[in-house]
Amino acid sequence: MGRLVIGQLVVGLGVVVLVIAVVLVATWLVLRRPDIPFEKLEAKYAVPTSHYVDLGEGVRVHYRDDGDPKAPVIVLVHGFGDSFLTWEGWIKALSPHYRVITLDLPGHGLTRAPATYAPEPDRYADLIDAFAAKLDLPPFAIAGNSMGGGVAWRFALRHPQRLTALVLVDAAGWAPPANSPPPPLAFKVMQSGFGKFLLKTIETRPLTAQGLKADVVDQSLITPAFVDRWVEVQRAPGHRPILMAVFTARQAPATKETLAKITTPTLVLWGEQDHLIPVANAKAFADAIGGAKLIIYPDAGHLPQFENPTRSAGDVDAFLKGLAK
Incomplete structure (x- = not known):
């Protein structure tokens, strides 16, 4: 009798496990999202000033080139998961006076790169x-x-001869302090092997929308179309493996001794309500880089160039013109 009961329990447990496995597989199949071909993404998101350049090893960089070709040049570099589109407000404000170049890093936007990059x-x-x-x-x-x-x-440290100025906008680099708030749920998921597997294959819209809304003060800026763009561009062939690899990439954190070697005139811009990278890091950058100027925006979060493009671009313009005097 005892053996019969145990056998029934084993069979019952096996059925439960099988049902759970079927449900998980079915859910994965429903949520699975395939890559979107570059041709389709380029047709939707490229702009009239879009260009492409091959840098070898399978890397074809997409960039946007706006403004007067003979004007002073400013190159804009987006954040994780973002693209050249984050700088739209700055392009509008700065292109009358500068040649504004925005590029997509490998794994982002419309730039093509091997998945192993x-x-x-x-x-x-x-x-x-x-x-x-x-x-x-x-x-x-x-x-x-x-x-x-x-x-x-890091570019300013490695290639200072190319630069006239450095502008850091809620920049990454410092090791997070012990009392820092927990990262967004999407970042937590990406820190596990299983989470990385899921995010490489399934619908990420809910996590993306949650993370983006946490990045800004005015959440109405995060429209469905804005989230669509983030999610769709990340589904370009090869992008998702590269994005997941960012979290295991080797990177020495910033230190006061390292940053003190930067001699390029520097402007540090920061949203006071940045919950991803604390405003204390803004002061750390400004203190470490000799002569750096610091501007903090009380009504902005992690993306001042997107949340308040007119004011932040104006501050950049004033800084660069001041250097030219």
Whole structure:
């Protein structure tokens, strides 16, 4: 009798496990989202000033080139999961006076790269150097937001001869303090192997929308169309594996000693209500880089260039014109 009961329990447990497995597989099949061909994404999101340049090893960089070709150059570098479109407000404000170049890093936007591309910050910085050489750019200002800010200050260390100015917008790089708030749910998921597998294949709209709304003060800015763009562009062939690899990429954190080596005139812009990278990091950057100017926006979060493009672009313009005097 005891053996019969145990046998029935084992069979019952097996059925439950099988049902759970079927439900999980069915859910995965329903939520699975295939890659979107580049041709389709380019037709939807490229703009009249879009261009493409091959840098070898399967990397074809998409960039936008706006403004007067003879004007001073500023290169804009987006953050994690973002693209050249994050700079739309700055392009509008700055292109009457500058040649504004925005590029998509490998794994982002409309840039093509092998799925095995290693997205290390130093490698991104060297890619921008190769990109500048390919376009034969004169010395330029570089501005970067979030991850792109981390790439920008590393670029200033590795290729200072190319720069006239450095602008850090809620830049990445400092190790998070012990009392920092927990990261967004999407970032937590990406820190596990199973989570990375899921995010490489399934619908990420809910997590993306949640993360983007946490990045801004005025959540009405995060429209369905805005989320569509983020989600769809990340489904370009090869992008999702590269995005997941960002979280395992080798990157030495910023230190006061390292940043003190930057001699490029520097402007630090930050949203006071940034819950992803604390405003304390803004002060750390400004203190570490000799002569850096700091501007904090009380009514902005992690994306000041998107939340308040007119004011933040105006501050950049004033800073660059001040250097030219």
